[in-house]
Amino acid sequence: MRKIYMICVLLFGLQMQAQQTKVAKGDTQFNDLAYIDATETYLKVAKKGYKSKELFQKLGDSYYFNANLKEANKWYTELFALGQPIESEYYYRYSQTLKAAEDYKKADEYLDKFYKLSANDIRANLYNKQRDYKKTIEKNSGRxxxxxxxxxxxxxxxxxxxxxxxxxxxxxxxxxxxxxxxxxxxxxxxxxxxxxxxxxxxxxxxxxxxxxxxxxxxxxxxxxxxxxxxxxxxxxxxxxxxxxxxxxxxxxxxxxxxxxxxxxxxxxxxxxxxxxxxxxxxxxxxxxxxxxxxxxxxxxxxxxxxxxxxxxxxxxxxxxxxxxxxxxxxxxxxxxxxxxxxxxxxxxxxxxxxxxxxxxxxxxxxxxxxxxxxxxxxxxxxxxxxxxxxxxxxxxxxxxxxxxxxxxxxxxxxxxxxxxxKEPLVIDCKSELAGLVTDAETGVILPGSTVSLFDDKFNLLSKVTTDGKSSYQFEVKCGQKYYVRAEQAEYETKEQNVVLPDSSGKTDLPIALSKKLKEIKPGTDLAKTFNIKIIYFDLDKSNIRSDAQADLAKIAEIMKEFPTMKVDVRSHTDSRQTNAYNEKLSSARAKSTIDWLVKNGIEKERLSGRGYGESQLINHCGDGVNCSEEEHQMNRRSEFIILKM
Structure with a gap:
């Protein structure tokens, strides 16, 4: 039995050596760009059950570089099945062969992985910016x-x-x-x-x-x-x-x-x-x-x-x-x-x-x-x-x-x-970005405002001054993302981003500026005056959301600046519960808001408040009305009304 075992080991070793010799021969042919010859050598080795990352890479590459993408797909599939670390380039090549097999869903999965591994690659960034590329291609097809x-x-x-x-x-x-x-x-x-x-x-x-x-x-x-x-x-x-x-x-x-x-x-x-x-x-x-x-x-x-x-x-x-x-x-x-x-x-x-x-x-x-x-x-x-x-x-x-x-x-x-x-493909896409600069509170136009155009990496492209009608315009490229910044004396600088459509035309981007010095008096809602977000509560919750605390801190700072100011906190809910439930919930929200302000340095006697439930909705989303979550959330709010200066 020992002799038989030794003979088997010897034969197996010779077979492995022969296979490795064939792989080496295939590598030489591959490096000489003799792709068909290399493929034949690699195939003979692979058919005998020999597996390695290098073998499947080069076998796949031999087909890939010879434009036989479906056969390349077969061997790249074997490559990834090994479960070994693989260079990012092979994620891209595999995605191309998956497209050749018309498995676009899986191709996109590997393009996603390629993007995560090669974020600086031009191809990866093109894919990330054009994830809906199949829809664009479909729109261009049939011409x-x-x-x-x-x-x-x-x-x-x-x-x-x-x-x-x-x-x-x-x-x-x-x-x-x-x-x-x-x-x-x-x-x-x-x-x-x-x-x-x-x-x-x-x-x-x-x-x-x-x-x-x-x-x-x-x-x-x-x-x-x-x-x-x-x-x-x-x-x-x-x-x-x-x-x-x-x-x-x-x-x-x-x-x-x-x-x-x-x-x-x-x-x-x-x-x-x-x-x-x-x-x-x-x-x-x-x-x-x-x-x-x-x-x-x-x-x-x-x-x-x-x-x-x-x-x-x-x-x-x-x-x-x-x-x-x-x-x-x-x-x-x-x-x-x-x-x-x-x-x-x-x-x-x-x-x-x-x-x-x-x-x-x-x-x-x-x-x-x-x-x-x-x-x-x-x-x-x-x-x-x-x-x-x-x-x-x-x-x-x-x-x-x-x-x-x-x-x-x-x-x-x-x-x-x-x-x-049969139908021309429009490629000379011309687009215009234009708008008016106005006062956010009064809507009055603001001639002489400075408007700057930046690309998606914030490189300055152009700068203009609004005319007598307070309008501006830029010639821009279709399908690109831009940032537009407007400036005017006595107003806060404002910046907005916009993504242009892929088709020619004019895109309107109005910009409303808020004054740096804001008039406040009894009856003023501080949330509106200072452009503070008015949404603070999740559905059926009364605890302050983390994204609202920075805005509440603004209210606290304003009240510290005016130590005699008194504010009434008014809390509201949406309509998705009974009136009694909503009154109770809004009262709890008003209390949690007041408690937060007191905890952050505002005297309790300067604050009052109550819950109004669903009695003061700001949109059409009453009982039985089908509204989106965003529309309902607009009603879940707090207001900060000045009672005394």
Missing amino acids: YEVKSTTVNTRKSDYGTAFFGDKVVFSTSRDTTGFARVQTRWTNQSFTNFYVSNRTEENDLTNPERFSKTINSKFHEDTPVFTKDLKTVYFTRNNFTEGKIGRDEKQVINLKLYKAVLNAEGKWENVTELPFNSNAYSVAHPALSPDEKTLYFASNMPGTNGQSDIFKVAILGENQYGTPEKLSNAINTEARETFPFVTQDNELYFASDGHQGLGGLDVFVTKINTDGSIGPVVNLGAPINGPMDDFAFIIDNSTRKGYFSSNRNGGKGLDDIYSFTE
Whole structure:
């Protein structure tokens, strides 16, 4: 028996060693960005029952980075089932795969956890500010009619660009020659450019190879052409003049290239752009309407996440400025990629950092004349869905265009879809914040008041003086939170916050100021005069609430300032009990209020009071009337009426 036991231990040890060797092999393939090969290795190990945090992380990542979110979901589920501490990034990735599985409730649960773990993360803060993102997406949905195009194959077809009345796109369908060069990332052929006709129905037909001088044996994708169709910017693997460039990890990154059309109609002078680098990728170019700015995606130093959108000035023939990253209104710690800019300076881009339906979603924003960025808006379904949707382009004049997706029901790995925009999506949201500044007691207007506008972090944005009609106004952004502060001599400064709606329009925010010096005399209610909260008691209770004690302290201080003042404390209830019960309860409340004031330094002989029960309601909430808890609570109050000064 001992020999049998020793043999079993030996075999088990060899098996574990073999499994660990396979995991190490998978790690090497993973780090080389050979995600399909790594997946096969990890799968073999996992199927034999081997479990570890690192195995499930990398198995999930292999699928996640290869856009197979449903399979990634399976392994991230196994990862979290281990019950071990996990880096916060995996909460976000898991939420994305849950969206791909259309389990949005659970996805939001993990986004909540991600926010708690990563409160400084741009994605976490975007989610926290847009917790109703599904309602917003639903409101934006249904604006497009989408159809699959006939150029799609079982391979990858994606990344369209307008080329006159034709479209140029990228495809991994068979390459020419005796050898089929493949990428280790997907085990698919590298992509080349094809050109296709556009039909009246916006379909793509008769695809053929675009250019022998531009197509190489490595990747070419996502071109953009100048309006005269004589210059093209495009993405290619780091391959120039027959030489391959690699970074320090031997990875072949992506670079941007430019080519020009000669008099014979041939593309020539394929030139690498000067801000490329062997150390990082630069890809997916887009041109501004005036063709003086080139937009692109990159993971160059300074990038927030996996890729950000940058811009660079085109200064002249083969002369460029310094690339600038777009603001964090667009870029997150995830992927922002595939930019496209319309003639109206609308920027469309794909992201899985902003809240969407799963994978990459297509978003749009307005680039303002001062370079600032407007609200970022999700295009909604059917453009976006649970999987990756990207490479969106649109013809402004016809409102027709194309986008790419790996959604279910497609023919290949990625497919090209055509669309027609049936209803425009309003993104250039303009809003106005305005109001009057008045005296809180008399309602008299207060011209010459100073009104200041602050953002949600209390940065001063603007300051104005009210006109002769005591009005003010600010140009503001839709959907944003602001603070407005009003000041006037002899009045207390007042500050209010307001959250603007997501739609264009005018928001009225009146501001009523209270005088610093307040006239008091017999008959004055100190609670109203000094803007003291009048609600002190919970239902069926007579004890002073903790949130009321600070306000009662104000009454005490006023009475100490005027030592001959006498005050009558009048306590009231709501109508939800019998008259007898309410009289008894209100009397107890008046007594507890007086007792508190006496305990805090006010002579008992200066105070009187009684309970009025429900006999003096201040609203319509009498017996049998259906009212909210807030309305009933307004009647549970105490008043402080001056009897003598």
